[in-house]
Amino acid sequence: MSTPRQLHPSVTARAYGKINLHLGVGDPGPDGYHALVTVFEALNTPETVTIELAESDSVEVTGRRAGDGIPLDERNLALAAVIAFRKRTGWGGRVAITIDKQVPVAGGMGGGSADAAAALVAVAKLAGFDDRAVLEEIAATLGADVPFALHGGIALGRGRGDDLTRVLSQGTHHWVLATSTGTLSTPDVYRRVDELRDQWTAGGHSAPGGISAPGGQVAARLADPTEVLAALASGDVEALAANVHNDMTDAAVSLLPDIAHVMDEGRRAGAHAVLLSGSGPTVGFLAQNATHALELAVLLEASRGVREVVRTTGPARGAHIVE
Numbered sequence: 021m022s023t024p025r026q027l028h029p030s031v032t033a034r035a036y037g038k039i040n041l042h043l044g045v046g047d048p049g050p051d052g053y054h055a056l057v058t059v060f061e062a063l064n065t066p067e068t069v070t071i072e073l074a075e076s077d078s079v080e081v082t083g084r085r086a087g088d089g090i091p092l093d094e095r096n097l098a099l100a101a102v103i104a105f106r107k108r109t110g111w112g113g114r115v116a117i118t119i120d121k122q123v124p125v126a127g128g129m130g131g132g133s134a135d136a137a138a139a140l141v142a143v144a145k146l147a148g149f150d151d152r153a154v155l156e157e158i159a160a161t162l163g164a165d166v167p168f169a170l171h172g173g174i175a176l177g178r179g180r181g182d183d184l185t186r187v188l189s190q191g192t193h194h195w196v197l198a199t200s201t202g203t204l205s206t207p208d209v210y211r212r213v214d215e216l217r218d219q220w221t222a223g224g225h226s227a228p229g230g231i232s233a234p235g236g237q238v239a240a241r242l243a244d245p246t247e248v249l250a251a252l253a254s255g256d257v258e259a260l261a262a263n264v265h266n267d268m269t270d271a272a273v274s275l276l277p278d279i280a281h282v283m284d285e286g287r288r289a290g291a292h293a294v295l296l297s298g299s300g301p302t303v304g305f306l307a308q309n310a311t312h313a314l315e316l317a318v319l320l321e322a323s324r325g326v327r328e329v330v331r332t333t334g335p336a337r338g339a340h341i342v343e
């Protein structure tokens with residue numbers, strides 16, 4: 021492992037939000053975490069994090085999302101990343117962190133995770149530390165989506181979503197994202213997934229997407245991403261649109277019914293695919309091209325339950341230094 025040295029007084033890095041093209045949710049394990057099989061796509065919604073040496077630690081958020089319920093103490097994932105870096109490497113610097121935020125907050129798009137990944141890359145550069153494997157280890161301790169924000173592109177995630185394999189893909193995807201006027205907490209949506217499955221099996225059915233385990237217990241099956249992976253490899257957007265999948269959709273809609281309305285509006289407006297982003301409440305709409313994305317965005321802007329419409333493309337890069 022290389023030893024951190026002091027090289028740069030200020031470093032800027034960038035990482036991106038994501039959408040899950042496939043999100044299969046299994047049963048919770050003994051640690052309470054659900055087993056996942058997911059396909060992440062990084063989207064060109066940048067989070068830009070600048071880290072400067074300072075007398076004491078601080079966090080500032082700039083841009084139009086400043087103040088959107090983002091903590092400015094050690095609960096902020098960018099500062100949490102710096103603290104974890106210090107602990108792991110023994111580096112002693114204190115830092116002023118500035119986050120220029122483009123990813124909508126708490127929408128299931130992994131903006132906080134992107135901040136953590138960008139902060140890790142920036143503080144490592146600031147400290148003259150270049151052991152990528154150690155950064156990946158630290159990322160995995162910060163949250164299930166942080167390793168992907170470091171990695172970028174398109175990747176298959178297993179386990180908690182942090183065991184990553186790169187996915188080959190062709191072409192650019194045009195996305196329209198509709199954030200919600202309502203809010204959802206990720207743990208609440210996972211709980212609701214379990215409740216809905218319990219209700220379903222108590223009614224004598226096998227769980228949707230479920231398989232019977234020996235002894236009559238019903239175990240949730242992890243939805244298979246094979247079709248999505250094949251569509252990505254061949255660059256077939258129609259096939260991709262036909263196979264995107266999110267096991268959290270029913271749970272999120274049952275907690276926030278306006279999501280179903282927004283999804284219907286997108287379908288009526290001719291979206292190729294309509295997909296809940298992670299645990300929601302943001303909904304992603306896959307468009308045919310940039311013009312189609314603009315048309316969809318205009319139609320969705322007027323929809324009930326929509327707070328903001330963001331047009332973007334994917335895949336985007338992993339966390340990197342901005343020179």
Ligand code: ATP
Pocket residue numbers: 089090091095096097098119124125126127128129130131132133135136206298299300
């Ligand atoms: P998750 O699915 O991990 O809950 P998300 O992708 O839905 O996250 P984020 O924007 O990453 O949404 O933030 C979720 C919550 O994390 C915020 O409401 C906020 O309280 C907290 N948080 C901590 N650090 C950050 C950060 N740097 N940016 C945004 N939110 C942060």
